[in-house]
Amino acid sequence: ENGHKLWLRANSTIPVEVRCSKKSPTIDIAINELKNGWQGKAGQLIELKIVKDKLLKDDGFRINGATIQAKTDAGLLYGAFEILRRQHAGESIAEEIVNPSYNLRILNHWDNLDGSVERGYAGRSIFWRGIDSLEVTSGDLNLWKEYARANASVGINATVLNNVNASPSVLTTPVLERAKAVADVLRPCGIKTYLAVNFASPEVIGGLETADPFDPAVKAWWKEKVKEIYTLIPDFGGFLVKANSEGQPGPQNFGRNHADGANMMAEALEPYNGIVMWRAFVYDPSDEDRAKQAYNEFMPLDGQFHDNVIIQVKNGPIDFQPREPFSPLFGAMKKTTVMPELQVTMEYHGQSVHLVFLATMWEEFLKSETWQEGAGSTVARCTDGSIFNQKYSAIAGVANIGLDTNWCGHDFAQANWYAFGRQAWDHSISSAQIADEWLKLTFGPQNIDKETSSYDLEWNLSFLQPVKQMMLNSHEATVNYMMPLGLHHIFSAHAHYGPGPWWAPRGMRADWTPPYYHQADSLGIGFDRTALGSDAISQYHEPLAGQLADLNTCPEAYLLWFHHVSWDHKMKSNRTLWNELCYRYDEGVKQVREFQRVWDKAERFVDAERFAAVQHKLTEQGMNAQEWKDACLLYFQQFSKQPIPYELERPLFNLDELLERDRQRVRRSR
Ligand code: BDP
Structure with missing residues (x-):
């Protein structure tokens, strides 16, 4: 098992008959997929039909029992994959029209x-x-x-x-x-x-x-x-x-x-x-x-x-950062397709x-x-x-x-x-649904009950649920240990991997260096994008603009994106901003340590090769998270001049050590 089969690993021996009045290379693929992946009733007759149907978009389809109808050949192919996915993920198939949110x-x-x-x-x-x-x-x-x-x-x-x-x-x-x-x-x-x-x-x-x-x-x-x-x-x-x-x-x-x-x-x-x-x-x-x-x-x-x-617009206004608010161009360009x-x-x-x-x-x-x-x-x-x-x-x-x-x-x-x-x-599907499907298709047991399409109870409880939760928490964890509370672009050098809040070589374009983005000083941290600062907030529509502009209503996830905030600012948790920052970094590290436990516990449900590969990477992620936390807290501490709350784990690295590691990494990447 080396992961090459992606989420398409199910193989079927259940015989099935598939019919379509039209022939085309695309329809042939649909027929083959159904024959090779069918997990329903043995001997079932499946009918594919090209129809004229106003409710269907070009790639859309209607499924009903063992019939798939679509306006196009591609629609039939998508219908076939939909049925197979539902069978393999143990979901029901009612009569339904399924259309894509985006054409392209x-x-x-x-x-x-x-x-x-x-x-x-x-x-x-x-x-x-x-x-x-x-x-x-x-x-x-x-x-x-x-x-x-x-x-x-x-x-x-x-x-x-x-x-x-x-x-x-x-x-x-x-x-x-x-x-x-x-x-x-x-x-x-x-x-x-x-x-x-x-x-x-x-x-x-x-x-x-x-x-x-x-x-x-x-x-x-x-x-x-x-x-x-x-x-x-x-x-x-x-x-x-x-x-x-x-x-x-x-x-x-x-x-x-x-x-x-x-x-x-x-x-x-x-x-x-x-x-x-x-x-x-x-x-x-x-x-x-x-x-x-x-x-x-x-x-x-x-x-x-x-x-x-x-016009193709990145999700955020800067550049695919761990977390960004949406780009203000969305919805603003009303006479242009975006x-x-x-x-x-x-x-x-x-x-x-x-x-x-x-x-x-x-x-x-x-x-x-x-x-x-x-x-x-x-x-x-x-x-x-x-x-x-x-x-x-x-x-x-x-x-x-x-x-x-x-x-x-x-x-x-x-x-x-x-x-x-x-x-x-x-675009309305939930992340939980996606993670659920993907885990079942990618790591699901071969012994799924073919009659009821139900998964083994133990697999469900001890693998699916915890690993799914790990996936759903993983982005927030990364934001926590890399750039919590709206911090952004504080990576070292051009590799965009490790921490580098200090990184600003002489002569480098300011907008390619972290200090441009975090603006840390003795008073506080964050980029002032209010009317007193760059006024980027005015590019958003009301009432959102007003909400972002007010320190008390701006979502904390974006606080330092839009505001330069005093180290002593009181957060919703009642902690000061400095303490909250320390808590978030610490939380991120803890989350990854938890992911390691979740994965280790899942060992008996995963093949040895993929288990070891993921375990190895989680270990490295854990070390990286620690490095991020220590680097950012020790560096920003030079400005806040406040202790890391004593109830939190102490740093394992010192700043000089981290700076030296970073210098070596930058040198190697040249
Ligand atoms: C940045 C990448 C750079 C890309 C650029 C882009 O660092 O390599 O060329 O985006 O999207 O995120 O054009």
């Missing part, structure tokens, strides 16, 4: 053509291994097929094959031919292929003198390129673009704005129904608070984008070492109330098309997948891939 449920791979993966912690790319190695092997084809199946099983229907920091070479013909080979494998599983493109491509690979979006030759170049792509990949999805961000070229290099750039590409793609996902992740080292910059730059352009442009971007790969959550189930964080985000169109304007509803009139609705997740045998580096990181798909399909 897309993974973004940050894979480079040389095979490395930006912020990847699971080995090298499954798509690329170098520009001199583009031939497609049978190994490639097998792996892509498994990847496609896993995505289809959770409703993911699109993927971007390469990094947003895009090499212009991705649009050269030999590379496009490999992309075509991938697309051909993904298509039967209902998955469309997209590419991330570099705005300067017409100059770099096209030999033009400019990439100015108003230049006729540039427009013509993109049109020709798009035509070439559609000849190879007739159902190509479109482009993802990171422009004028972190050194990437963009329309501003030519005095144009984001709308000018995005619309030029949108025009080229429009005849083929292709789309442009244009990222709002922009900021520069100006005096303006980084948290405000995307909003400042994009709000004035609302209404100027073509209807096949989607899609959330989540980070499945755990750049800022302990990478492939820490056990962190991200579903709870995403749930918190999707259910955040923006107030933009009155009560009920959650982020989810502001992006799914139910409030605003939009041609597309979409959600993206930055993939955590690589060549590692278990795909994701950490066995539990598979749960985040699974969760992204499930929430993209149904």
Whole structure:
């Protein structure tokens, strides 16, 4: 057992007959899945039907006993996977219509053509291994097929094959031919292929003198390129673009704005129904608070984008931090389609070492109330098309997948891939439900009662319940030991792994250093984003803005995100801020120590290989959590000048030691 089978390990020997009047590669897959995974009545006849049904969206389906109806082949495939999942998770199947929340449920791979993966912690790319190695092997084809199946099983229907920091070479013909080979494998599983493109491509690979979006030759170049792509990949999805961000070229290099750039590409793609996902992740080292910059730059352009442009916005206003408030762009851009971007790969959550189930964080985000169109304007509803009139609705997740045998580096990181798909399909699903399903499918016993689909009582009590609870607590634990109470971006250096509240090398851009974000001084700690500070709060809608602005009503989870708070400020717990900070860090460490106990107790229910791998990582997480706590408390103590409450465990490291470890780590990473 090495984890390669993901959540798709159930095999069936129960004979079943499956019928469908239509034939297609997608329907063949659905039929095979049902035949190989059926856990219901032996000899059952299952009928798949293509129907016209106004209540169904394109990928939606109706299940009723052993019938699946859908408008499209992909809908039938999703219906098949739904029935199988419910059978394997021991859930009932009533008559039901199931529709996806978002039309486009897309993974973004940050894979480079040389095979490395930006912020990847699971080995090298499954798509690329170098520009001199583009031939497609049978190994490639097998792996892509498994990847496609896993995505289809959770409703993911699109993927971007390469990094947003895009090499212009991705649009050269030999590379496009490999992309075509991938697309051909993904298509039967209902998955469309997209590419991330570099705005300067017409100059770099096209030999033009400019990439100015108003230049006729540039427009013509993109049109020709798009035509070439559609000849190879007739159902190509479109482009993802990171422009004028972190050194990437963009329309501003030519005095144009984001709308000018995005619309030029949108025009080229429009005849083929292709789309442009244009990222709002922009900021520069100006005096303006980084948290405000995307909003400042994009709000004035609302209404100027073509209807096949989607603005892709990270969940928070800064950058995938352990916890962020939602970006104020959600719900604010009313005349533009906006899609959330989540980070499945755990750049800022302990990478492939820490056990962190991200579903709870995403749930918190999707259910955040923006107030933009009155009560009920959650982020989810502001992006799914139910409030605003939009041609597309979409959600993206930055993939955590690589060549590692278990795909994701950490066995539990598979749960985040699974969760992204499930929430993209149904943004109202609870994290508890997702964890429940995933654990049953991934670690469930083989001896589930086939008649009643019920799990062994002991397995349920001694494995499922405690391990599920561990997953549901894991994100909060990480926030506690890394950045509680709204602290953010206090990582060391560029690896974004260990603590570095002190890290500010001479000459470094201030907005890339932790002191810019925590602002600790003798009076207190936190970033003042009220009207007296950067006023980022004014980008939120009332009554939320007022609630955030008031120290007494601002949720404590975001306190230091929005306020510079005195060390002696009285918290809801009645402790001072300093003491509360100490308690939170301490709590985080204790939580991980508890996770270790939970896992050790679960040993007899898990195969040896996965048990040992997870146990080993939890040990490291425990040590890391201790390091985070000690580093942050000892460093901030220099400002608060107060003791760590005596009832708490004392630090195990001293600050000099931690600084030296950090220096070594930074040196090694260079
Ligand atoms: C940051 C990553 C960086 C990405 C960037 C982005 O550190 O590697 O290129 O986001 O999203 O989180 O473009």
